[in-house]
Amino acid sequence: xxxxxxxxxxxxxxxxxxxxxxxxxxxxxxxxxxxxxxxxxxxxxxxxxxxxxxxxxxxxxxxxxxxxxxxxxxxxxxxxxxxxxxxxxxxxxxxxxxxxxxxxxxxxxxxxxxxxxxxxxxxxxxxxxxxxxxxxxxxxxxxxxxxxxxxxxxxxxxxxxxxxxxxxxxxxxxxxxxxxxxxxxxxxxxxxxxxxxxxxxxxxxxxxxxxxxxxxxxxxxxxxxxxxxxxxxxxxxxxxxxxxxxxxxxxxxxxxxxxxxxxxxxxxxxxxxxx
Amino acid sequence: xxxxxxxxxxxxxxxxxxxxxxxxxxxxxxxxxxxxxxxxxxxxxxxxxxxxxxxxxxxxxxxxxxxxxxxxxxxxxxxxxxxxxxxxxxxxxxxxxxxxxxxxxxxxxxxxxxxxxxxxxxxxxxxxxxxxxxxxxxxxxxxxxxxxxxxxxxxxxxxxxxxxxxxxxxxxxxxxxxxxxxxxxxxxxxxxxxxxxxxxxxxxxxxxxxxxxxxxxxxxxxxxxxxxxxxxxxxxxxxxxxxxxxxxxxxxxxxxxxxxxxxxxxxxxxxxxxxxxxxxxxxxxxxxxxxxxxxxxxxxxxxxxxxxxxxxxxxxxxxxxxxxxxxxxxxxxxxxxxx
Numbered sequence: 001x002x003x004x005x006x007x008x009x010x011x012x013x014x015x016x017x018x019x020x021x022x023x024x025x026x027x028x029x030x031x032x033x034x035x036x037x038x039x040x041x042x043x044x045x046x047x048x049x050x051x052x053x054x055x056x057x058x059x060x061x062x063x064x065x066x067x068x069x070x071x072x073x074x075x076x077x078x079x080x081x082x083x084x085x086x087x088x089x090x091x092x093x094x095x096x097x098x099x100x101x102x103x104x105x106x107x108x109x110x111x112x113x114x115x116x117x118x119x120x121x122x123x124x125x126x127x128x129x130x131x132x133x134x135x136x137x138x139x140x141x142x143x144x145x146x147x148x149x150x151x152x153x154x155x156x157x158x159x160x161x162x163x164x165x166x167x168x169x170x171x172x173x174x175x176x177x178x179x180x181x182x183x184x185x186x187x188x189x190x191x192x193x194x195x196x197x198x199x200x201x202x203x204x205x206x207x208x209x210x211x212x213x214x215x216x217x218x219x220x221x222x223x224x225x226x227x228x229x230x231x232x233x234x235x236x237x238x239x240x241x242x243x244x245x246x247x248x249x250x251x252x253x254x255x256x257x258x259x260x261x262x263x264x265x266x267x268x269x270x271x272x273x274x275x
Numbered sequence: 276x277x278x279x280x281x282x283x284x285x286x287x288x289x290x291x292x293x294x295x296x297x298x299x300x301x302x303x304x305x306x307x308x309x310x311x312x313x314x315x316x317x318x319x320x321x322x323x324x325x326x327x328x329x330x331x332x333x334x335x336x337x338x339x340x341x342x343x344x345x346x347x348x349x350x351x352x353x354x355x356x357x358x359x360x361x362x363x364x365x366x367x368x369x370x371x372x373x374x375x376x377x378x379x380x381x382x383x384x385x386x387x388x389x390x391x392x393x394x395x396x397x398x399x400x401x402x403x404x405x406x407x408x409x410x411x412x413x414x415x416x417x418x419x420x421x422x423x424x425x426x427x428x429x430x431x432x433x434x435x436x437x438x439x440x441x442x443x444x445x446x447x448x449x450x451x452x453x454x455x456x457x458x459x460x461x462x463x464x465x466x467x468x469x470x471x472x473x474x475x476x477x478x479x480x481x482x483x484x485x486x487x488x489x490x491x492x493x494x495x496x497x498x499x500x501x502x503x504x505x506x507x508x509x510x511x512x513x514x515x516x517x518x519x520x521x522x523x524x525x526x527x528x529x530x531x532x533x534x535x536x537x538x539x540x541x542x543x544x545x546x547x548x549x550x551x552x553x554x555x556x557x558x559x560x561x562x563x564x565x566x567x568x569x570x571x572x573x574x575x576x577x578x579x580x581x582x583x584x585x586x587x588x589x590x591x592x593x594x595x596x597x598x599x600x601x602x603x604x605x606x607x608x609x610x611x612x613x614x
Contacts, residue, residue, distance in 0.1 A: 006400050009397050009400060010397055010398050010400070012397065013393070013394040013396075013397030013398060014394070016393075016394070017383055017386060017390060017394050020386050020390060021383070021385050021386060024385040024386065024426075025385070096379075097379055099341065099344075099346050099376070099379070100376070100379055100380070100381045102344075102345070102346045102365065102369075103344055103345075103346065103369055103372075103374040103381070104369060104381075104398055105366045105367070105369050105370045105398060105399065106366070106398060107366070267348070267365075268348045269348075
């Protein structure tokens with residue numbers, strides 16, 4: 001218990017610093033925010049055109065409203081699970097400043113994680129809440145009844161938190177590659193594109209042919225934004241919901257284990273760059 | 276307090292042939308060689324001691340410091356600090372030490388300085404009362420008040436260094452590692468930092484390991500020095516002893532009423548000194564005379580000078596440690612030995 005308290009105290013300080021750091025760069029954040037919202041509307045009009053041209057109200061089981069919720073929610077989820085872990089750890093490894101973390105009585109991965117939590121808290125209050133309110137108002141106006149369910153929101157939050165952690169540890173693992181490669185820019189880009197593709201951020205996974213869909217659905221990338229969004233949209237129910245949440249948790253444990261193992265391995269063989 | 280025995284650290288270094296063809300070759304086939312950065316270091320440091328840890332660039336100082344601070348794992352050898360083995364349980368070990376790497380910072384770059392201290396307060400679980408006392412002391416010693424509310428990125432190098440030292444001292448560590456704490460600073464700031472280090476050492480009985488290229492740091496702060504070169508220890512002892520052993524040369528600076536009179540003194544003839552032990556140099560308003568004090572006692576030399584010429588002013592200077600260290604560095608360089 002006492003240990004838990006001191007852990008909470010230590011990493012709470014990182015969350016606090018993360019919030020302040022986020023606020024220090026508000027201009028850059030709002031640029032990003034506006035860009036994301038802009039993209040959402042572009043997607044909205046593209047799909048609107050698609051539905052208008054097919055003349056159907058239902059497309060692969062997605063109504064127009066479903067598609068809107070999907071587009072906005074996927075975007076916002078991408079925002080929530082986005083992490084700078086790869087480049088922040090890689091650049092610290094590259095220039096050797098990682099030692100400044102190592103001389104403090106903290107876990108290197110947790111200190112980065114909790115610092116990033118700070119900015120996530122800000123994103124949830126400044127972006128997630130307003131967009132969700134807007135989306136639900138839109139759903140209410142078009143459907144004529146309240147489609148919002150609190151349980152679904154809670155399940156979504158649980159699932160997206162796991163997704164974020166998954167994404168964080170996956171990124172951290174890529175970041176640790178810098179111990180061997182030093183410059184990981186190329187691999188960083190590759191990783192970004194792969195994750196986008198496999199996670200259904202480019203094309204909904206439901207649109208892929210059967211076999212591919214099966215494989216994708218077992219990979220961790222699929223669960224990053226797709227699972228929380230499907231949960232929120234009530235496309236995942238009962239056993240399917242439990243299965244997908246469990247799958248996320250299993251992958252998370254795999255990634256945490258892998259990154260911890262890699263770190264232990266690297267720590268023993270570490271050669272610090274510069275100075 | 277600090278016990279190091281036969282400490283070694285080897286690195287695998289990739290070698291690339293020069294030019295574009297070399298770069299392409301290294302893509303396909305990597306050639307590596309083993310570099311011994313620290314090669315059998317043994318030393319002991321007592322509690323409350325300030326140890327000057329010196330050596331030329333690339334001597335292995337930083338690698339040694341990184342092993343002592345628990346960042347690097349030694350290839351072989353043992354080290355024990357505070358009864359703990361640094362690399363075994365890094366998180367526990369670093370609670371008891373403070374580290375300043377002069378070329379890096381541990382401060383939160385975009386936040387006001389005071390925020391770094393509040394984060395550190397939580398990381399080290401320092402109690403509110405103790406934290407305030409400590410801040411008061413550090414503020415008094417390092418004069419942080421004027422910039423404590425400014426974002427770290429706006430601080431000058433001197434301010435940043437003071438802030439960094441304070442950050443490393445906040446949790447009252449038993450051992451403090453200062454890796455080039457005066458690098459790039461002006462004379463006044465250097466002097467302030469030296470005074471602060473000395474005060475911290477006296478106040479807390481902190482054991483301090485100081486690496487530096489500025490020999491004035493060593494002269495004002497350290498009673499004992501350890502000098503390493505190519506990963507091996509070349510000297511371990513007091514500064515005084517080093518001067519005694521390697522620095523028998525003394526310098527006498529004489530200003531004469533009539534500069535031409537200098538021809539009248541010939542100490543080399545009088546005391547039978549050869550070229551190694553005697554050197555004379557005429558400067559604008561004075562004459563500098565260097566001689567080996569092992570061959571001629573200082574009073575004898577002074578008596579002889581005062582008796583021979585009409586002196587306006589006379590000064591005797593101690594051995595210059597910069598000269599001594601240069602001599603030691605040179606004598607220890609062993610070109611035949613493989614690195």
